[in-house]
Amino acid sequence: MAEENIQARLRMVALMALSNKFGPMLLTTGNKSEMSVGYATLYGDMSGGYNVLKDAYKTTVFALSRWRNHNRPEGALGPEGPVMPANVITKPPTAELRPGQKDEDSLPPYSDLDRILEALVDKEMSVRETAAATGEPEELVAKMEQLVLRAEYKRRQAPPGVKIGVRNFGRDRRYPISNFFHTGLPK
Numbered sequence: 001m002a003e004e005n006i007q008a009r010l011r012m013v014a015l016m017a018l019s020n021k022f023g024p025m026l027l028t029t030g031n032k033s034e035m036s037v038g039y040a041t042l043y044g045d046m047s048g049g050y051n052v053l054k055d056a057y058k059t060t061v062f063a064l065s066r067w068r069n070h071n072r073p074e075g076a077l078g079p080e081g082p083v084m085p086a087n088v089i090t091k092p093p094t095a096e097l098r099p100g101q102k103d104e105d106s107l108p109p110y111s112d113l114d115r116i117l118e119a120l121v122d123k124e125m126s127v128r129e130t131a132a133a134t135g136e137p138e139e140l141v142a143k144m145e146q147l148v149l150r151a152e153y154k155r156r157q158a159p160p161g162v163k164i165g166v167r168n169f170g171r172d173r174r175y176p177i178s179n180f181f182h183t184g185l186p187k
Helices: 002-022 032-037 058-070 086-090 110-122 127-134 138-150 152-156
Strands: none
Touching: 032 058, 032 110, 032 138, 058 086, 058 110, 110 127, 110 138, 127 138, 138 152
8 A cells, every 4th residue: 555655645746846836726636535534645635735625525526527517607617518527427436546446445335435424424423323324334334433533644634625514624523643542432
């Protein structure tokens, strides 16, 4: 995994150099699903000045992309017609850090993951409550909760972003990152 992350960091060095040379602010690409479970690379795809997807789950990003491909709001910038390549929306999500890699190799499908995360993060439900509400196995929900808690240190270093939900990372939801912190909530 360490070698895979070098790719993301090398890309960011080039993008930051272009930003520094020509002036436009670099935007980061991590969405709320990825930021929740730590599927973002520090000093890689997390580098930049602003994150427009920070509070949008992956399923929301796909829905917005499909919507924009069929609609152009009045006064909006950009071309008429599709702006998001269809294969970006339809192919299995992947960090593309190794051949054949898919996010689902280590995560549930985003339609399931996002329901779990909405319960754990947005509603602050326990593992047991989340499993009951989503129909997912408690073991899977507990694993996702551990990923969320372990990724807090990364989120602390993330740039600011748009708030669209009821509870975003940052001011609305922060957990300690030291002293073996655990929520203490019933599993």
